[in-house]
Amino acid sequence: MSTWQRLRRYSKTFAFKCIAIGVILTLVASLCVMQLASIQLIDGRQMAQAATASRTSRVTLSAKRGRILDANGTVLAQSVERYTIVANPEAAQEFTPITCNKNNSDYCHQIDGKPVGVTGAAAVGRLLSKALGISAMELGADLSISGQYVVLKKDVTPQVKRSIDDLNLGGIVWGELSSERIYSDGDLMGSLLGGVNDAGDGVAGIEQMENTVLTGTDGHQTYQRGNYGGEEIPGTMTESVPAQDGSDVNLTIDRDVQWYVKKIMKDAKAKYGSPWVIGVVQDIQTGEILALADSDEVDAGTDEAKLGASRAVSETFEPGSIGKLISASGYLQTGVHRMTDQFTVPNSVTDDGQTFKDAFTHGDMHWTLAGIIQQSSNNGMVLAGKNYTDDQRYEFLTKFGIGQSTGLDLPGESNGVLTNPSSWDLRTRNTVLFGQGYTVNVLQLNNVVATIANKGVRLQQSIIKSTTNADGKTTEATKGTGTRVLDEQVASDVMNAMESVAENYNKFVKVDGYRMAAKSGTAEVAGDNGSLSSIISDYSVVIPADNPRFAITVVMKDPQGSFGGLTAGPVAAQICEFLMQKYEVPVSSPRKDAIPVTW
Secondary structure (H helix, E strand, O other): OOHHHHHHHHHHHHHHHHHHHHHHHHHHHHHHHHHHHHHHHHHHHHHHHHHHHHHEEEEEEOOOOOOEEOOOOOEEEEEEEEEEEEEOHHHHHOOOOOOOOOOOOOOOOOEOOEOOOOOHHHHHHHHHHHHHOOOHHHHHHHOOOOOOOEEEEEEEOHHHHHHHHOOOOOOOEEEEEEEEEEEOOOOOOHHHHOEEOOOOOEEEHHHHHOHHHHOOEOEEEEEEEOOOOOOEOOOOOOEEEOOEOOOEEEEOOOHHHHHHHHHHHHHHHHHHOOOOEEEEEEEOOOOEEEEEEEOOOOOOOOHHHHHOOOHHHHOOEOOHHHHHHHHHHHHHHHOOOOOOOEEEEOOEEEEOOEEEEOOOOOOOEEEEHHHHHHHOOHHHHHHHOOOOOHHHHHHHHHHOOOOOOOOOOOOOOOOOOOOOHHHOOOOHHHHHHHOOOOOEOHHHHHHHHHHHHOOOEEOOOEOEEEEEOOOOOEEEOOOOOOEEOOOHHHHHHHHHHHHHHHHHOOOOOOEOOEOOEEEEEEEEEOOOOOOOOEEEEEEEEEEOOOOOOEEEEEEEEOOOOOOOOOOHHHHHHHHHHHHHHHOOOOOOOOOOOOOOOEO
């Protein structure tokens, strides 16, 4: 083959290859153009939406829980601003600190004026260690994991959060807003206030009872954020719903009175060697509870406060001789007796084959019904109850609220036990006349004397005064109408007998310048071994007797000294004296209308 032929053949081959390559390139280019068109014209919107979605965050704006305040506006419980410090471990592992000089002080990194000395997670750990109070080694380990989110520390103060902001670690470490529930007075109201769980919901005490009112409604914001720190990209906010904070709850409790009663309860426990002591103060004219305290030392918000109910509402006991006031009221209201009726009361009384004795030995005593109350005679109550039927006994116990809820709805509150007359044996039908055979809590017992002092009208007790929402609107708590239990004259006669009781204890229980109406109680109750080896000593008092303002009851378990008038009585008197001074109550006028107690 000639040279010319070879060149011609080669040229054809080369041209064919060029054409083939050109065709292939054209096809590739066409495919690229088609794919580009598909991405831009067909899939572009979906991809853009996906990219936006990956950057979009819906951040919850936490509502602040409402406060709990006393009757005068003193804060007892509140939620304060706190932060959860979180970090991006992957960003921390890529971190290289910037050595400080005179030109970069706004964004450089140093520790106590010296270079950080390392890079990555170890460097971030060193920078954070002092602010968080966590060792650099521990922080470095937390930041060395995979992923883009790790919690370093919860419930840090705004000051700590600001100090972290100053470390120039934006995009690596940041704070997420949270809150912490704090209680200003430790064990002042302890289990009565209760506490909240990790989610911020009330789980005990008033925190639980008023949880719906105290809990706000969270808001949210939707925006796009940067890759590393969660910071908002300016101008990308698409939705913002503000949080609605919870309402404040104002109690009827007066912190000053609560503080003093709490102190007295602790002192009495130590002085009389009692396992526990409980005290309550009630405004007779309104039914408001001004103080409700016990000797237990439980700080509000602690696990103990969240797991157990307040002893002041959960503890029940036989009231002993204070229960005689209910029976005497029934005697008078039904017309079975008058307070001036005369009785010869022997050392023992037998009824239905059951023998009863007084706490002290005596011969035949000439006492009026007022005298039976003054001397706290079980025998006298049994004699006076001859024509007082079982149904009447039960009727007046229930009229005074025994065996029923107080209506306060406090978590853990016990109604006590009052059985139907059909279940009473021959002894119980008489022991209920003098405060045994049924149980009460301190609030129920205190409302008995408050009802008598309120001219026979039983008021609904209250511990919530009002609520105030986030907009500042205050709503007073609804108060039920009073229920007449006794005629006014009957209530006056029972108060008269109670004043004679108080005079009988005047050497031990008194407040100079003020008349008091009272009743003591002492009851044998089951001890730890199940036998009647324990004592409940209690004392209820109204002050001033001539113009009733306050009802106070103190209850003690196994005090040294036993009798309620000699143990719980002096403790109640200390509270009375404080109340007279605090509220500047005018002194009493002399007593001139005492019903005779003997004949």
